[in-house]
Amino acid sequence: MQDAVTLTATPHLASRVGGRGRAVARNLFPFLVMGVLWELVARSGIFPRKLFPRLEDVARAFVDLTVSGVLPHHAIETLLRLLSGFALAAIVGVTLGVLMGRTRRMEDILLPLVSILAPIPGLAYAPLFLLWFGPGEVSAIALVAFVSMFAVIFNSWTGVKAVKEIWLRSAEAMGANKHRLFWYVIFPGALPYILTGLRLGLAQAWRILVAVEMLASVPWGLGWLIFGAREFLNTDAMLAGIIVIALIGILLEKYVFQRIENYTVVRWGMMESNTR
Amino acid sequence: MINIAQGVQNRRSVVHAVATVAAAAGLYQALAMSGVFTQALLPKLQTILYTLIAMLADGTMERHAAYTLCRVLVGFALATAVGIPLGILMARFKWAENFFLPLVSALMPIPSFSLVPLFMLWFGIGNLTTILIVFYASTFPMLFNTWTGVRAVNPLWLRAASCMGADERRIFWNVIIPGASPFIITGMRQAFLRSWIAVVGAEMIAASDWGLGWVIFDAKEFLQADVMMASLVVIGAIGFVFERLVFGSLERLTVLRWGMVRLAKG
Numbered sequence: 001m002q003d004a005v006t007l008t009a010t011p012h013l014a015s016r017v018g019g020r021g022r023a024v025a026r027n028l029f030p031f032l033v034m035g036v037l038w039e040l041v042a043r044s045g046i047f048p049r050k051l052f053p054r055l056e057d058v059a060r061a062f063v064d065l066t067v068s069g070v071l072p073h074h075a076i077e078t079l080l081r082l083l084s085g086f087a088l089a090a091i092v093g094v095t096l097g098v099l100m101g102r103t104r105r106m107e108d109i110l111l112p113l114v115s116i117l118a119p120i121p122g123l124a125y126a127p128l129f130l131l132w133f134g135p136g137e138v139s140a141i142a143l144v145a146f147v148s149m150f151a152v153i154f155n156s157w158t159g160v161k162a163v164k165e166i167w168l169r170s171a172e173a174m175g176a177n178k179h180r181l182f183w184y185v186i187f188p189g190a191l192p193y194i195l196t197g198l199r200l201g202l203a204q205a206w207r208i209l210v211a212v213e214m215l216a217s218v219p220w221g222l223g224w225l226i227f228g229a230r231e232f233l234n235t236d237a238m239l240a241g242i243i244v245i246a247l248i249g250i251l252l253e254k255y256v257f258q259r260i261e262n263y264t265v266v267r268w269g270m271m272e273s274n275t276r
Numbered sequence: 277m278i279n280i281a282q283g284v285q286n287r288r289s290v291v292h293a294v295a296t297v298a299a300a301a302g303l304y305q306a307l308a309m310s311g312v313f314t315q316a317l318l319p320k321l322q323t324i325l326y327t328l329i330a331m332l333a334d335g336t337m338e339r340h341a342a343y344t345l346c347r348v349l350v351g352f353a354l355a356t357a358v359g360i361p362l363g364i365l366m367a368r369f370k371w372a373e374n375f376f377l378p379l380v381s382a383l384m385p386i387p388s389f390s391l392v393p394l395f396m397l398w399f400g401i402g403n404l405t406t407i408l409i410v411f412y413a414s415t416f417p418m419l420f421n422t423w424t425g426v427r428a429v430n431p432l433w434l435r436a437a438s439c440m441g442a443d444e445r446r447i448f449w450n451v452i453i454p455g456a457s458p459f460i461i462t463g464m465r466q467a468f469l470r471s472w473i474a475v476v477g478a479e480m481i482a483a484s485d486w487g488l489g490w491v492i493f494d495a496k497e498f499l500q501a502d503v504m505m506a507s508l509v510v511i512g513a514i515g516f517v518f519e520r521l522v523f524g525s526l527e528r529l530t531v532l533r534w535g536m537v538r539l540a541k542g
Contacts, residue, residue, distance in 0.1 A: 030374075131496060
């Protein structure tokens with residue numbers, strides 16, 4: 001039940017647009033209002049300009065950092081770290097989840113461990129990982145992988161278990177061997193859940209990564225940029241970094257996962273399209 | 277999180293679960309005793325247990341937990357107070373949706389931790405920053421689920437209710453709210469999980485003197501892996517209790533009783 005709700009509860013921007021031009025205007029309007037509000041507060045002088053920069057300061061910091069190549073470098077390092085951590089989580093998580101769904105023994109062995117480890121917030125493991133692997137790249141990637149793995153495991157496991165019994169039996173009756181059964185029935189059947197898991201996992205990896213970069217003192221990375229900028233009161237650079245983080249987050253959601261979903265499960269008719 | 281109860285339902289599974297946990301603990305203990313890693317990095321189970329008991333006995337652990345819980349609850353309450361009404365507003369009125377949806381969609385992908393340094397500059401180190409981070413982290417799941425839930429209320433019920441002469445107010449309280457409640461409760465659940473994660477991170481970075489996140493990070497400085505592990509146990513236990521007991525019983529009292537969802541069956 002909870003899973004079905006989670007599935008439908010994920011946000012979809014593009015689903016409610018009418019005419020294109022009007023839609024763009026309508027979507028921009030709230031940002032305009034917020035921008036004006038921000039500018040008003042910034043110019044009123046309640047906060048010192050150093051702490052609450054005007055929009056022009058943020059824009060200038062953004063342009064300067066982008067032109068000098070600092071911001072892209074940070075962003076690329078962060079993305080690489082995200083991808084390697086998440087790839088690890090996806091491979092291990094889907095494998096474990098499918099195994100747990102298919103064999104009783106694996107389920108008995110892994111489920112208790114997973115259910116004990118999963119509810120602990122990922123960041124709480126961070127100091128432990130830092131002690132074990134030392135500050136730097138290895139701890140950051142290991143932690144991102146470890147934390148995002150659980151959503152993948154749970155959803156793959158549920159997905160495999162949710163494959164209709166009757167599909168399995170009819171495939172078997174039609175003479176499918178184990179191999180075919182897995183690749184043509186079980187895997188596609190579980191795919192909507194697996195994709196949901198991957199999506200949740202990626203979102204979690206993304207959230208945790210920024211914090212990990214602050215704690216693990218890696219030389220480059222958006223989290224580190226923000227954290228480092230604090231030392232010098234560079235609020236404008238911090239806000240520029242936060243904007244990049246938001247942009248990457250939106251792009252990941254819209255262009256990675258909605259795409260995958262549309263190409264696979266929606267086309268197979270397993271799930272309704274969210275982008276009408 | 278989904279079907280653990282169901283998965284571990286029968287006796288055989290319980291026995292197996294206990295056996296695996298025991299085996300994992302034994303493995304850990306063997307690794308700790310083998311001396312491959314130093315005691316400081318990989319403390320023995322009894323050391324962790326002693327530390328936990330000692331910290332519980334002198335009240336420090338309770339105090340850390342109380343501070344953390346307090347921050348979570350205040351932030352969570354704020355998020356409920358903002359997220360649910362705003363979600364309902366967005367679902368009921370087109371203008372609210374048009375205005376807030378783009379903003380929410382742009383703000384939501386920003387991880388709450390990335391705001392910690394900024395909030396530290398603005399609000400200083402301590403309670404205000406951590407509470408606001410919790411608030412930020414938990415508002416969005418609440419808002420989105422409420423919004424989806426209200427829109428997902430079966431239009432047939434609405435029409436039936438208005439045919440039977442219910443006024444706006446009655447429809448809202450007796451049809452829409454109960455109809456959206458499974459989503460709202462899911463939202464609260466997700467929001468709580470998020471805030472529980474956020475508070476630990478916020479406490480680590482925007483450190484004050486108390487709090488479970490702070491104590492873990494502080495213990496790292498002194499290589500006290502036993503304190504870290506003990507705090508991890510407490511963090512896990514509190515999260516588990518809330519997820520199972522609080523939200524589980526909330527669900528049982530409301531949506532299950534109203535027949536909105538059935539208990540998951542295998």
